[in-house]
Amino acid sequence: MQREHVSAWSAVVLSCAVTLVSGRAEADGLLDRYIVSSDTGIEQTPVRIPEGVAFDPVRGDFYATGVFGGRITRIDGATGEEETFFQDSPLTAFIGIKIAPLRRVAWVCTLDQSAGLEEPVSNVYAIGLRGSGQGELLRSFELPTPFFCNDLALDLAGDAYVTNSVGSAIMKIDARGLWDMSVEAEVFVDSPLLAPPVPYAGGLALGMNGIAVTPDNQFVIVARNSPTQLFRISRREPSRIEAIITEGDGLAQVPNPAGGAPLQLGIDGIVFVQGKLYTVLGSAMQQLDFLRFSRFGRATVSTRVDVPFGITTATNAYGRLYVVDSEIHAAVPGAGLPIELPHSIVYVDAAEF
Numbered sequence: 001m002q003r004e005h006v007s008a009w010s011a012v013v014l015s016c017a018v019t020l021v022s023g024r025a026e027a028d029g030l031l032d033r034y035i036v037s038s039d040t041g042i043e044q045t046p047v048r049i050p051e052g053v054a055f056d057p058v059r060g061d062f063y064a065t066g067v068f069g070g071r072i073t074r075i076d077g078a079t080g081e082e083e084t085f086f087q088d089s090p091l092t093a094f095i096g097i098k099i100a101p102l103r104r105v106a107w108v109c110t111l112d113q114s115a116g117l118e119e120p121v122s123n124v125y126a127i128g129l130r131g132s133g134q135g136e137l138l139r140s141f142e143l144p145t146p147f148f149c150n151d152l153a154l155d156l157a158g159d160a161y162v163t164n165s166v167g168s169a170i171m172k173i174d175a176r177g178l179w180d181m182s183v184e185a186e187v188f189v190d191s192p193l194l195a196p197p198v199p200y201a202g203g204l205a206l207g208m209n210g211i212a213v214t215p216d217n218q219f220v221i222v223a224r225n226s227p228t229q230l231f232r233i234s235r236r237e238p239s240r241i242e243a244i245i246t247e248g249d250g251l252a253q254v255p256n257p258a259g260g261a262p263l264q265l266g267i268d269g270i271v272f273v274q275g276k277l278y279t280v281l282g283s284a285m286q287q288l289d290f291l292r293f294s295r296f297g298r299a300t301v302s303t304r305v306d307v308p309f310g311i312t313t314a315t316n317a318y319g320r321l322y323v324v325d326s327e328i329h330a331a332v333p334g335a336g337l338p339i340e341l342p343h344s345i346v347y348v349d350a351a352e353f
Contacts, residue, residue: 040069165205
C-alpha cells in the first residue's frame with residue numbers, strides 16, 4: 001500500500017491513539033493562561049522571548065521556545081508548572097516548534113546567532129520526548145545557507161516542511177532521517193512566489209513564515225509575510241502553487257485604532273483548529289473559514305483585535321486555540337516599545353471570530 005493511500009486511515013489511528021494515551025477528555029484540565037518564564041539564566045542575555053509554541057496531545061503539555069538563551073521549556077497543561085526541557089548554547093535561537101505525538105519527537109527551528117545575520121545559518125533539531133525529564137537531541141539536520149528557519153509543519157507521516165524567511169525554497173525532512181543518517185533535508189518546492197520582496201541583506205526577514213498541513217493531509221499552506229499572501233501547495237505535486245482567494249475582511253488588514261486606512265500586517269504563525277485556519281498578526285488574529293467546494297482554495301476571513309499585543313505563534317490543544325504572547329515585536333532593534341512581562345500562552349475562544 002502506497003504511503004499517500006494510507007493518509008485517511010493514519011488520521012483515524014492518530015486521533016484514537018492520542019485520545020487513549022492522554023488519559024483524559026480532550027479539553028479537560030487545560031487552563032486559559034500559562035505563565036512562561038522570561039529568564040535566560042544568563043546575565044548578559046536579554047529576556048528569553050518565547051516566540052514558538054506547540055502542544056503535545058499525549059502528555060497534555062505545552063512547549064515554548066526561546067529566541068535568546070538557548071532554552072526550550074515544557075509547561076504542564078494541568079498545573080501550569082514549567083521546567084527546562086532542552087538547553088543548548090545561549091547563542092542558539094529556538095523559533096518554530098512542532099510536536100510529532102506518536103513518534104515522540106519535537107521538531108524545532110534553530111538560528112545560530114554566533115554566525116550573524118548577514119548569512120543566517122539554521123538547522124532543524126529533532127528532540128526526543130520520551131520520559132519526563134529533559135529532551136535528548138536525536139539529530140540536527142543542516143539547512144542550506146543562507147537560511148532563516150522560521151517555522152515548520154508536520155504531515156501525518158511525521159515528515160517536516162520548513163520555511164525560509166530569506167529565501168524562496170521550502171525544505172522537507174523525511175521522518176526516516178530520525179534513524180537513517182543518510183536522509184538529509186531536501187528541497188520540497190522552490191518558487192519566486194515564496195521569496196521575500198527584496199533581496200535579504202541582514203535586515204528584516206520578510207519572506208515565508210507560518211506553515212501548516214491541511215487536515216486532509218493533501219496540501220501545505222504557507223504564509224508569505226510581505227506582500228502578505230497565503231498559498232496552498234499540493235503535497236503530491238509541489239509545483240502546483242496557488243494563491244488562496246479570500247473574501248470578507250481583507251487578508252492581514254486590521255482596523256486602525258487611529259482611524260484612516262487599515263493596518264497592513266504580516267502573517268506570523270498559522271494553525272488549523274477544527275477545520276479552520278487561524279493566522280497570527282502580532283496585534284490581531286484572523287480566521288479563515290474555507291468554502292467546502294474549494295478544497296482550501298477560497299475562504300472567508302474574519303478579524304479579531306481583542307488579543308494580546310505581541311502574539312507570534314498559535315497551536316491546537318485538543319481542539320482549543322492557544323497563542324503565545326512573546327512581545328517579539330518590542331524586541332526588534334529600533335522599535336522603541338517596552339517588553340511587557342510576564343510572557344504567557346493564552347487561550348483564544350475561536351467562537352468569537
